[in-house]
Amino acid sequence: MYPAERILMGPGPSPVSQRVLRALGAPTLGHLDPQYLAIMDEVCDMLRKVFRTSNALTFPVSGTGMAGMECVAVNLIEPGDEVIVGINGVFGTRMKDVMERCGAVVHALETTWGEVFTLEQISAALAAHPKVKLLGIVHAETSTGAHQPLTGLAELVHAHGALFVVDAVTSLAGHELRVDEWGIDAIYSGTQKCLSCPPGLSPVSFGPRALVRLDARKTKPQSWYLDVSMLRKYYNGGGGGRVYHHTAPINMTYALHEALTIVLEEGLDVRIARHATMHQRLRTGLEKMGLSYIPSRSLHPLNCIGVPAGADDAGVRRRLLEDYGIEIGSGLGPMAGKAWRIGLMGHGATIRNVDLVLAALREILQR
């Protein structure tokens, strides 16, 4: 088993540095070992910095990004709760499905895939459904590359007494994201995007309003594995000491520790600026080739472009993979066969990768 050294420029996983790969292979500790608990505490502290939050309840869920989405949903929703979900791609669609499985009555706020929501649209949705308890929205729609602005939303949502929930799987550490300042009540992300750690953990954070909701629950969350009332006793300890819940993914925690250390060494602002610069460099090159972006407001870490007329979608991706060892993503859902998704995430957002993928596309597309 010798996996090839791919250049991962798809929608994630993103390239993982040697430092992180080496951390993965450090000796396995027990999940209650004082050394491991210290490492986990540092991971939670670093996650707070990266989320820009002081939320005590900030930790990595023991699963991939979708487990983080489900963790937020099962803990904050009780059967019969009305919620609003913004749907403009795969992940909003999934959020609706996940929340319905929790017994929520979901009011879908929809727009064209690739577009984002305006404050007016969200305000109107809240006015139409005054009893909603939660509004969920995707900050970075990985399926379309659309970048949803979040400022000003919390005020609208909180005015209705609802919680503001954000999917930040592809934006954390690659885009401006300010959990406390933007009034986000619960948020989840993944390790395999702009943190450049392998997939396997899903950082989440719950703010004070979410904690009030958790404490007021009349029913147990439907998931034992993701029940935050138990998880917080393991991750945050507190006066009563640590309480064993499940066996955390020890070595993945090492990798996340190293990945977060790298993020903070670079500096969050510098890293976010680097994602912007690399996005602009790629964009200029792609547009020079006559390729165009699909979303109205593109994410920096994920660039979703139309497959040009006459090009063979799968054939081009296969040549990129086989001749260059470069992975890019295909379109999803209604964009299948019509879009390519080029990721510039974390360790992969470099001049080297941008110029290489541009050169490869020029060669393959003969442009």
Add this chain to the structure above:
Amino acid sequence: MYPAERILMGPGPSPVSQRVLRALGAPTLGHLDPQYLAIMDEVCDMLRKVFRTSNALTFPVSGTGMAGMECVAVNLIEPGDEVIVGINGVFGTRMKDVMERCGAVVHALETTWGEVFTLEQISAALAAHPKVKLLGIVHAETSTGAHQPLTGLAELVHAHGALFVVDAVTSLAGHELRVDEWGIDAIYSGTQKCLSCPPGLSPVSFGPRALVRLDARKTKPQSWYLDVSMLRKYYNGGGGGRVYHHTAPINMTYALHEALTIVLEEGLDVRIARHATMHQRLRTGLEKMGLSYIPSRSLHPLNCIGVPAGADDAGVRRRLLEDYGIEIGSGLGPMAGKAWRIGLMGHGATIRNVDLVLAALREILQR
């Protein structure tokens, strides 16, 4: 971050070999990369060998052992279903909780912690609750070290038209376990016990009767993340090709691939016999020191003994950890403060470890 090289002789995680740690750090592939899918297919094939099953639907759930338990529960239970759960320790207790959260009406079949269930007890429970749709039992109760015999159970359960569900977290690859021959309909395990892989994945297998139940569901499983109707399209592909579900934990899959390769190189029978031999060697040594086993029928990979009168539970464990770098487990639930749990799992079930832990205990306990 330099984790110490512990000798993990607790209830798991177990010691991880250098081969597996190195596999963890191999270059990250995309989750839809043909190379990765080939590795995943090999993992599923090897899991079938280790479970001794031909079940097509055999794969590692992207979470730790408790995620496997939850995966089996959310897929096989619909609200209102009556089930029987055998409770003789922490994990049976948890199975009841997990299944109740799925809407099951759980009939608890209880016995003293450390004891196991007889065919007669199970037969009587089935007779008392003729409408049950599932019986769940723990093969290897990690909290007490009790080893539940499983032969003959399937016939009783199937005669009632119910499914036979087994928790094999601590027994897989360390004890005799024959999924097909023993008529097990659904089973889950963990990677961090006798497979000697870090925690983070939970091997599961669903047999033909379970598939009938899955296909007959009237409701969606309450978990999207663990919904087997979607997972089977990713893991098993089949005529319709692979369908993306979630981003699998790539590097953990490498580790499991290497761990399973090592199991099959050694040979499953040889490995199981080694666990028996090492258990006997430890047992002889402990009993010579006047220490006694708590369960009536002890597991080989997990040895649960009483804390001797006059010994300081936490103090002894601390000295083992600090002076010897050996981790053993404490008692859980009603056994807190009264039991030690010594694991001899996978890579850790060696003469070297057995004789070392005996020497260390002799020194610390002055016996």
